[in-house]
Amino acid sequence: MKCYSLIVIAVLGSLMVHAQTNTPDTLSTPRGLTQIIAESGDFDLAGHEATYRATYRGHVRVDDPQMKLTCEQLVADLPQPGGHPSHIVAETNVVIDLTNEKGQTNHATSDKAVYLYNVQNGVTNETVTLTGNAKVERAQGWLIGEPIIIYCATRQIHANNPHMISKQNLNGATADTNAAAAGTNDLSAPKKNDE
């Protein structure tokens, strides 16, 4: 699974901003329009510490060609032109539906999703962290963890206390396993309880 979650969340921020990022590993791809709809919104246009902040509340919906996101509140720190969104938080009943380039859909749900971006010593770190009843549904089954962290650079999903439920197994004797899906190179379970 590619790191579409991160892409999507990052897109949220980057698209919400008028800026185009100059990050080397970022490709600007024509994608049409991204739309964010909410009942209300607050916009701090003063640009505190080189950052604007947009807060959407109430039935927030993000429609993008590659993903759909809904939540009750979305807060995005938007950079100055040319910058990169560094911090985006989606809260309450977060639902992310991602479609990859193969048309496959991944369905992620959580109470909270946090996107973080920073560059340290020339290394770009981008993560999306799902917490609170975090779950990612894929074709094979569901990954449950607390938290579930999506690393974009490696295209991996890491889950603490991972719990994998196979859809196939739902019809069989074993409904779940306690390990991440085997045979995949993009899903890993680096930690278990208190490791």
Add this chain to the structure above:
Amino acid sequence: MNAKANITRASLAAGLLFAVAPGVRAQQNGVQHANNFTTTEYYEPPHQQQIKSILSGAEALPQPGGLLIIKQLKLEMFNLDGKLEWVVNAPECVYDTFKGVANSPGHLQVRTGDGKFRVEGEGFLWRQSDSFLTISNNVRTVIENGAIMNTKP
């Protein structure tokens, strides 16, 4: 009414919306109805040569209580480099010259200078002191061709 003749007074009044320094206050009794006004605000020293905002409107109508109705509002906000950052349009709003806030139950459009980020909604409150905007209903943001974080290594 001669619009040009009223520009100065209209500027005092209408310029208060979003743009004018807090120390400047409209003298309501001295402000008359004005048409097609434009007012410019500059940054404070040492950037006093740089335009901070340009406010224009089709009409400025002083009201009791220090209120000012502005129709066909257009506000352009610039950064210190002279780059157009934000453009605000509203068919009509009421500006409270004492509180430094503007509001309207009507439509509002905000966009970035390059037009790639646009927000609109119904009903808004603008707080001049900290450039804080609240849109109360039906907020819709559209982003054109935004940067995708395509993270292919």
